[in-house]
Amino acid sequence: MENEQNRLICRCEEITLExxxxxxxxxxxxxxxxxxxxxxxxxxxxxxxxxxxxxRIIAEKTGKPLDEIVPVTARPPSRPVRIDIFSPRGCxxxxx
Amino acid sequence: MSRIAxxxxxxxxxxxxxxxxxxxxxxxxxxxxGEMIAAALMASGRRVFRYTEKRREPRGxxxxxxxxxxxxxxxxxxxxxxxxxxPVEPGMIIETQxxxxxxxxxDHGIH
Amino acid sequence: MVFTDxxxxxxxxxxxxAAIECAEAGANVILIDENTKPxxxxxxxxxxxxxxxxxxxxxxxFRIGEELLLRARKLxxxxxxxxxxxxxxxxxxxxxxxxxxxxxxxxARKIILATGATENAVAFSGWTLPGVMGAGAAQTMINLHRxxxxxxxxxxxxxxxxxxxxxxxxxxxxxxxxxxEAAPRLGGYGVHTAKLRRAGVPFFTSHTVLEARGKExxxxxxxxxxxxxxxxxxxxxxxxxxxxxxxxxxxTPLIELAMLAGCEICFIPSLGGHVPVHDRRMRTSIExxxxxxxxxxxxxxxxxxxxxxxxxxxxxxxxxxxxADKEEELSHQIWERLDVLRSGPFGEGRRKAKEKIISMKSxxx
Amino acid sequence: MNDTKKKAWQSEGVKTSGTPxxxxxxxxxxxxxxxxxxxxxxxxxxxxxxxxxxPCETACPRGAITIGDNITELPMLDAGKCTGxxxxxxxxxxxxxxxxxxxxxxxxxxxxxxxxxxxxxxxxDIVEMVDRFGETLCEGEILMVNTSSRxxxxxxxxxxxxxxxxxxxxxxxxxxx
Numbered sequence: 001m002e003n004e005q006n007r008l009i010c011r012c013e014e015i016t017l018e019x020x021x022x023x024x025x026x027x028x029x030x031x032x033x034x035x036x037x038x039x040x041x042x043x044x045x046x047x048x049x050x051x052x053x054x055x056r057i058i059a060e061k062t063g064k065p066l067d068e069i070v071p072v073t074a075r076p077p078s079r080p081v082r083i084d085i086f087s088p089r090g091c092x093x094x095x096x
Numbered sequence: 097m098s099r100i101a102x103x104x105x106x107x108x109x110x111x112x113x114x115x116x117x118x119x120x121x122x123x124x125x126x127x128x129x130g131e132m133i134a135a136a137l138m139a140s141g142r143r144v145f146r147y148t149e150k151r152r153e154p155r156g157x158x159x160x161x162x163x164x165x166x167x168x169x170x171x172x173x174x175x176x177x178x179x180x181x182x183p184v185e186p187g188m189i190i191e192t193q194x195x196x197x198x199x200x201x202x203d204h205g206i207h
Numbered sequence: 208m209v210f211t212d213x214x215x216x217x218x219x220x221x222x223x224x225a226a227i228e229c230a231e232a233g234a235n236v237i238l239i240d241e242n243t244k245p246x247x248x249x250x251x252x253x254x255x256x257x258x259x260x261x262x263x264x265x266x267x268x269f270r271i272g273e274e275l276l277l278r279a280r281k282l283x284x285x286x287x288x289x290x291x292x293x294x295x296x297x298x299x300x301x302x303x304x305x306x307x308x309x310x311x312x313x314x315a316r317k318i319i320l321a322t323g324a325t326e327n328a329v330a331f332s333g334w335t336l337p338g339v340m341g342a343g344a345a346q347t348m349i350n351l352h353r354x355x356x357x358x359x360x361x362x363x364x365x366x367x368x369x370x371x372x373x374x375x376x377x378x379x380x381x382x383x384x385x386x387x388e389a390a391p392r393l394g395g396y397g398v399h400t401a402k403l404r405r406a407g408v409p410f411f412t413s414h415t416v417l418e419a420r421g422k423e424x425x426x427x428x429x430x431x432x433x434x435x436x437x438x439x440x441x442x443x444x445x446x447x448x449x450x451x452x453x454x455x456x457x458x459t460p461l462i463e464l465a466m467l468a469g470c471e472i473c474f475i476p477s478l479g480g481h482v483p484v485h486d487r488r489m490r491t492s493i494e495x496x497x498x499x500x501x502x503x504x505x506x507x508x509x510x511x512x513x514x515x516x517x518x519x520x521x522x523x524x525x526x527x528x529x530x531a532d533k534e535e536e537l538s539h540q541i542w543e544r545l546d547v548l549r550s551g552p553f554g555e556g557r558r559k560a561k562e563k564i565i566s567m568k569s570x571x572x
Numbered sequence: 573m574n575d576t577k578k579k580a581w582q583s584e585g586v587k588t589s590g591t592p593x594x595x596x597x598x599x600x601x602x603x604x605x606x607x608x609x610x611x612x613x614x615x616x617x618x619x620x621x622x623x624x625x626x627p628c629e630t631a632c633p634r635g636a637i638t639i640g641d642n643i644t645e646l647p648m649l650d651a652g653k654c655t656g657x658x659x660x661x662x663x664x665x666x667x668x669x670x671x672x673x674x675x676x677x678x679x680x681x682x683x684x685x686x687x688x689x690x691x692x693x694x695x696x697d698i699v700e701m702v703d704r705f706g707e708t709l710c711e712g713e714i715l716m717v718n719t720s721s722r723x724x725x726x727x728x729x730x731x732x733x734x735x736x737x738x739x740x741x742x743x744x745x746x747x748x749x
Contacts, residue, residue, distance in 0.1 A: 098354070099353055099355075100349060100354065100355060105267070105378060106353070131352060134352075135348065135352035135353075138348065138354050143338060144337050144423050144424065145337070153336075154423050154424065155337060156338065156340075157337070157348070157356065158339070158344060159326065159340070160343070160347040160348055161343070161344070161347060162241065162242075163325055180347075181241075
């Protein structure tokens with residue numbers, strides 16, 4: 001069995017339990033902070049898969065109640081889009 | 097990992113479109129036009145869709161509805177295409193994605 | 208920029224029902240969905256629904272979906288498919304990306320968010336191996352795409368999703384070799400668990416998956432017994448030969464768009480976590496935005512459809528399409544049905560949780 | 573059923589083993605009372621948890637099943653009115669009803685049960701009859717396979733089996749292709 005600490009929590013950015021715990025030990029107590037500190041939740045899925053797992057780890061480690069661990073700040077685009085969508089020609093670019 | 101030809105509730109398989117040929121890592125795979133790429137790949141027995149950037153670990157289908165982005169592959173030269181929500185088109189060229197993938201496809205030598 | 212009376216985001220059971228109500232009330236409605244087909248997760252529900260006979264009980268989920276689509280077509284509802292809502296501004300404007308390459312703007316007097324929920328994960332060792340997937344993912348594969356995702360399946364979670372998908376995996380021709388439940392008691396309806404049990408599927412209560420093993424994909428699964436503190440008991444590990452692990456650990460409401468819009472949220476564990484605060488009319492803290500279905504608290508398709516109708520009726524009434532009396536009459540009928548669906552040992556908790564949300568809304572106003 | 577198994581069946585319940593115990597069943601108002609159990613064809617409604625559901629009530633043309641206005645109540649069977657016609661079987665979304673007849677033959681009882689797997693058995697086939705745990709108890713002879721479209725893909729299967737296993741048998745083992 002792989003090392004427990006080496007277990008992945010964030011699938012997209014490949015962030016381990018150990019890295020999340022380290023972030024908490026270094027003072028992170030929110031999903032936003034963990035995201036910025038470790039990149040967990042910053043990948044393509046935008047924390048849809050791991051945010052709940054990380055919230056539980058924060059709660060366990062810090063005693064912070066789950067209701068106070070709010071989801072990461074939502075920002076547009078709320079779905080992964082291609083960067084050319086922002087170019088003035090964006091809507092004309094054909095799928096190459 | 098095979099197609100469900102007969103189903104007790106849904107009846108016989110009604111393909112989403114005509115049989116077409118796609119190229120998966122250079123091998124011909126017969127798929128139905130309009131079905132999701134991930135379905136065609138799993139029906140052909142393929143479960144590994146990509147290898148991750150850091151750990152170089154295999155990944156495959158996880159959520160099947162376009163949310164988790166774990167099933168991304170290089171499709172017609174475009175990396176990070178969610179195969180579970182992208183329909184098959186005839187002649188599609190699909191490649192196992194390594195790491196963050198490369199535009200234009202092809203192996204970029206991390207494996 | 209396109210203008211409409213009501214924009215409904217998400218064409219699942221709640222969104223479809225909401226759009227139908229709006230159209231029947233005479234509103235211009237645009238129904239938006241990111242998928243290539245409408246229906247959300249309803250078309251993979253191939254079992255017969257519970258409920259009262261007058262309201263679809265005994266009818267298979269996908270047939271209810273077909274019926275809703277037919278009604279939507281008859282009402283000539285404008286359905287925008289392949290459209291991802293990427294932003295929401297000022298409570299009335301949507302930024303939509305169509306076919307992943309075309310930006311569109313849509314301004315609606317009212318917006319109904321029916322974005323559904325997403326499956327929760329369990330991060331055991333090896334959970335990123337191909338072959339480990341959400342139970343809903345397996346259900347999508349077998350019932351929509353008609354492909355078996357694996358031949359020997361270990362199901363994590365005995366709630367209704369876990370047991371229903373297990374049964375449907377058997378129907379698809381796969382073997383479910385174990386249903387593993389961390390709690391000491393099974394979560395799903397007894398009639399569902401009994402169906403599995405008489406088909407020879409064993410249940411392991413107070414057990415969890417410790418590890419999925421395999422090189423390129425799952426080859427075996429190690430399960431372990433949990434003590435009363437939910438800690439693994441050393442020496443109770445069992446290695447099962449399996450090629451697939453399905454995770455049915457509950458759902459979390461997809462509230463991003465509500466958060467983007469600035470809707471107030473609250474935390475209700477029994478409804479899946481953070482949900483937008485809403486009133487009996489399904490209206491959020493932002494006057495022009497309504498919610499319906501799993502985004503407003505994870506329940507079932509049958510309640511989602513009723514909530515969708517509720518949001519549609521009230522959004523239409525707020526546009527002046529119904530008199531106050533008519534609005535109240537229609538709303539009352541739906542609430543009666545919702546109260547029935549939220550009764551009994553399984554539903555009572557959800558009814559109370561819903562009341563809690565609604566009381567929050569009235570306090571903030 | 574061997575002794576350990578029997579014990580397990582008696583000590584566990586629907587919330588732990590997945591299937592109700594005989595005690596849970598006999599306390600359920602849909603389970604025929606002793607008086608009607610062996611008296612002829614009768615419905616067994618193994619609905620032991622209050623869930624909001626009532627299609628079985630109106631499915632019965634003789635009014636033998638009562639739930640009432642509060643649809644969360646358990647279905648109550650008036651076994652005296654039940655003829656064992658089986659019309660309630662496909663109406664149950666939980667597939668929790670079957671009809672058994674202890675008086676079918678001298679040595680054999682019969683059962684009609686809902687079945688939603690492929691392949692289906694054919695009339696005359698010999699199959700394995702199973703108990704609530706999926707364990708094979710005895711052989712069964714298929715007497716009828718009803719795939720009426722009215723039942724929306726829930727097939728009804730009638731089989732005859734050794735009446736010594738009357739209480740235990742609830743279904744048949746799935747067939748493999």
